[in-house]
Amino acid sequence: MICHIENIGSIDLSKPLDISLAITNDANQVNAFHIPSAQIKPLQAGDFIGSVAEGGPVNCYNVSFNPHGNGTHTECVGHISQQHQSVNVEVKEYSGTAILISVELVPQSNGNRLITLDAIKQKLRETIINPWAIVIRSLPNNISKKTELYSGNNPGYFEPEATEWLRAQGFKHLLTDLPSVDKEEDEGKLLAHHAWWDYPNTNGEGRSITELIYVPDTIIDGNYFLQLHIASMESDASPSRPLLFDII
Numbered sequence: 001m002i003c004h005i006e007n008i009g010s011i012d013l014s015k016p017l018d019i020s021l022a023i024t025n026d027a028n029q030v031n032a033f034h035i036p037s038a039q040i041k042p043l044q045a046g047d048f049i050g051s052v053a054e055g056g057p058v059n060c061y062n063v064s065f066n067p068h069g070n071g072t073h074t075e076c077v078g079h080i081s082q083q084h085q086s087v088n089v090e091v092k093e094y095s096g097t098a099i100l101i102s103v104e105l106v107p108q109s110n111g112n113r114l115i116t117l118d119a120i121k122q123k124l125r126e127t128i129i130n131p132w133a134i135v136i137r138s139l140p141n142n143i144s145k146k147t148e149l150y151s152g153n154n155p156g157y158f159e160p161e162a163t164e165w166l167r168a169q170g171f172k173h174l175l176t177d178l179p180s181v182d183k184e185e186d187e188g189k190l191l192a193h194h195a196w197w198d199y200p201n202t203n204g205e206g207r208s209i210t211e212l213i214y215v216p217d218t219i220i221d222g223n224y225f226l227q228l229h230i231a232s233m234e235s236d237a238s239p240s241r242p243l244l245f246d247i248i
Contacts, residue, residue: 011225033180087235105138
């Protein structure tokens with residue numbers, strides 16, 4: 001199905017580019033922040049078992065997970081606010097233009113690796129048109145990102161100045177393949193999160209952060225149309241499935 005979007009172009013809704021990592025029962029599932037692995041198991045209640053393979057009449061599985069460490073997730077300002085707002089309420093727009101850029105992680109003398117403001121600016125030299133969402137693929141882009149065990153390994157993160165600048169450009173949604181825009185252990189400062197949401201000066205203004213995506217090398221840098229699908233959950237974060245579409 002071809003959909004024409006005024007002032008943007010046309011997209012083929014039958015050809016989505018999925019950049020999400022699913023919550024799975026696989027032992028090799030991606031994991032971060034020492035969060036237990038997700039578990040998907042048949043419900044057992046008395047003589048009932050929710051598995052056709054094990055003799056039950058239907059498949060009925062319990063799912064246990066934490067969105068912040070078990071796959072692609074989208075979070076709102078409730079992640080850092082006292083009010084613990086719901087992403088289901090705070091995120092009000094789900095479709096719009098997106099720009100994809102690939103940015104090298106810059107090694108620091110202390111062993112940290114950063115997405116820096118300078119590196120982002122080098123990739124956004126031209127005027128930003130319709131700055132609704134930005135998707136940042138970190139380099140190197142190893143396929144191991146799909147199964148990486150990030151806990152305790154000090155993965156890359158963003159300079160606070162970078163998320164502050166992106167907010168100032170008007171972006172509403174930031175998507176990254178890193179487990180967090182902030183350093184794994186930073187004494188709870190979460191400076192890049194605070195800079196993105198300008199919290200507590202504002203209450204987030206509907207912006208979101210999506211982490212733990214994976215953008216294959218076959219998807220080239222450039223402009224796309226984004227659909228940001230999130231589960232209807234009353235929590236600060238939700239499992240999500242961002243889909244990119246080529247703009248024809």
